[in-house]
Amino acid sequence: METNKQELAKEALKALSEIEDTLKVENLVKDNVISFDVDGAKYRIRKPTYSETEEGSEAKRKEYLRLIKDDSYLFRKQWIETYSKKGINIAEMENKVKSAKYEMETMMLRLATAQGPKEIEDLKKEVLKLKDEQFTISMQVTDLLNYCIETQIEIFSLSYSAYLALEKQIEEEWVKPFESFDEFRKSEDNATQLALMYISYLIYNIEK
Secondary structure: OHHHHHHHHHHHHHHOOHHHHHHHHHHHEEOOEEEEEEOOEEEEEEOOOHHHHHHHHHHHHHHHHHHHHOOOOOOHHHHHHHHHHOOOOHHHHHHHHHHHHHHHHHHHHHHHOOOOHHHHHHHHHHHHHHHHHHHHHHHHHHHHOOOOHHHHHHHHHHHHHHHHHEEEEEOOEEEOOOOOHHHHHHOOOHHHHHHHHHHHHHHHHOOO
C-alpha cells in the first residue's frame, strides 16, 4: 500500500501544474483544515497539534533507529556511490534539473516582453519542453533514491502525521477513523491517500 501512495504522489505531480495544484488546494484550506468527501463519508485533515507533533517525532526517531540498524537500508550518499559504480551519475542528473529550471526562468522573462503571437507560442512550447524534461529527470532521481533512508523517513513521517490528523464525521462528531498507525498504513481507503496529499500541503506550504 505504501508503494501505491508513493505512485499517487507521482501521478499528482504529473497531472497538475504547480500553479494550478496550489490554487486548487488553497481553495480547500480553511483555518488550517481541509475537508473532503470519500464515498459519501465526510473527512477532514488538519495540522497536527503540538502533542501530536511530539508523538510523531518520537515515532520518527524509533523508525530512524530501526532503519539504520538494518544493513539492507542505505543512506542517500551510499545509494549515489552505488549507482556511480554502475555508471549512473545522480549529481549530473540533478544538475540537469537545475539547468532546466534556470532556462525556464529565463524563458519566462523573455515571454513577459515577447512581441507577436509566433514568438509567444514558440517560447511557450520551449517552456513546456523544459518543464517536461525537468519533471522526467526529477522522477528518475526520485525513483532511483526511493529506498534511501532519508526518503523512507520522510514517507514515514508524513504518513504518521496524516494518521494522527485525519478525522471522520460520525453523526455530529469528528473521530479518528483508524485505531492504530498499522491499520492506517494497511488501509486501501481512498481517504488515506487524499490525507497524505493534503497533510503535505498543510505542513510544508502553510509553514512557508
